[in-house]
Amino acid sequence: MSIRAARERGRRETFARLERKYRAGEYEEVEAEARALAAASRRHSRRRRPLPQWQARVLATGVAVAHGRGTEVLPELEALIDELEPVDPEAHVLRLIVRNNRVTVLNGQERYEDAETEALGILRDVTRLAHLTPLWRMELSALGALAVALCGQDRHEEAEAIARGNLPRAAEPALAGLHAVLVRSLNGQGRHEEALAEARRDPPHQDRRDSGLLDLVTAEALHGLGRRGEAEAAVRRALADCERHLHPAHPRIREARTLLGRVTGEGPGD
Template identity: 40%
Template sequence: MRQVIQLRTEQLGATARTTLSARSALAWALIELQRHEEAVAQLRGLLPLVLAAWGEHHEAANGVRLHLGTAHFASGRPARAEELTRVVLAVYPVMDGLRLRAWTLLASALSCLGRHREAADEYTALLNAASPVYGEDDRQLLWVRTDRLHQLAFLAEHDLVEQESRALLAGLADDDPLRAAISGAHAFVLNSAGHHAPAETIVRAALAHHDGADLCLGLARSLNGQGRHEEALRILTDARTRCRQSGDTEHVSLLHTLTARALLGLERLDDAETQARQAVEAARTHHGPTHHRSLEAATTLASVLAARGRHTDAREHLTHCAAAWRRQFGPHHPRTIATDAELAAVPKA
């Protein structure tokens, strides 16, 4: 079959290759329109034709692989995106924009699969390979450093995130979108370490110039940490509106988790359980079962069950969560330690 395709492509020559390029452009347009399953179908049919026309190592073939990986990732299949991007990186050694995007997608897929250490390592390897080509101050690489920062924040690398945040923020204008993303990661690690008031200060400073849902959620986390749950609920209501208007699905699980935490603090336990269960479902759908946000949602549900006096259910959930935190993030991660302590405090049946 491959030989037949090759023969027909050679006969058609430049016209056929132009047609294949146009089909690839159409598939990318479908991705941008968020018609991801249509894009996957288009690209699956296109890939063998492009491979036959240009060969495995050509930029065009690997561009189609990258498009297909992007469509799979957007459709909730990060494992397939990982497979495709690893092929691109193996057969396409040129350190250009295509390889940079493929490497970034690989790291994003690993993060979505809950493999945050591997994701951080891939971002580091990418920066080491691309910096001599693009320069350390290249805008694309600054975003890569920011993405890496978020992985380090999940891993509770507090000192490193503090240091890298300050280095990245130096010289950025107040209204630079990078500043918002960096501030969000910085606030996250401060909240993780229990420094909720300084985290609030950082987020509010960023919100003076930016209005992203991520910052609103960071502020709500800081307020919850200070016991200011009514304020947190007001912020979360605003964040929910922003997410709905923008079609943002990435932050839905965290929105439910933080809302459940606020309701738990206010002892509105029926509502807290509803929000926590929605958080678990949304997190596992969007991020997979081992992502930081999925484990945070599951642990929040266990906390609500404990508060309701359903100790057997709470202990079962917390035992599972503690094991998952330890397996994914290690025994010394703050979440592992906190979940162990919470489990120990729940009475045995």
């Protein structure tokens, strides 16, 4: 095996290991390792297109977004989007990943129209690249983010259609998010009984990034049904789960606290 081939194999094995740690929820460790890899790649690379450095930075910023530090890394995401030149499939896919992470941040900042525009752009690019590389996971992630953006604009019927149409083919990690946005879209239409039944029917596995999500949308359904005690218990579980596993800046923590105020009567009313 040549030195170049050995380095490439080592790089693939390193990123595969970090991906496994990311799926296991070891966000802080993965981000630290990815940033160290990016720094090392920057020092040693003489290439105009430093692909290993970009891969490490994409991973580091993606982990930060999942952890809840999206606003903090938004300038870095936008810089990466500008730097990545989509002249080959690998670089194009990396750019799509960064753009998809940016949609998550925009949704968290309640910039729903911007998030919708970006998600639709990603889906168009996925369609153009589908003949070159498998992108169905990216497509599902972008569709889930689009549904969140539509809910944020009170376009709940459209969000429901996206969630229902894609849940049958969804797999982890997109499954939990699509399931939750379906429940949220039903709540948004005042269909709280259906939302509660959906929330409690065979709930999917929750990754660390999904902490508190299912309890939060369940609490919304219970609150809509006037079951205040159960709603308060659910939203308190959601808040505790978020505070235990996510960064204090995560938008879901703010959302849970707002809902708790509504449920207990200590915040703005409906």
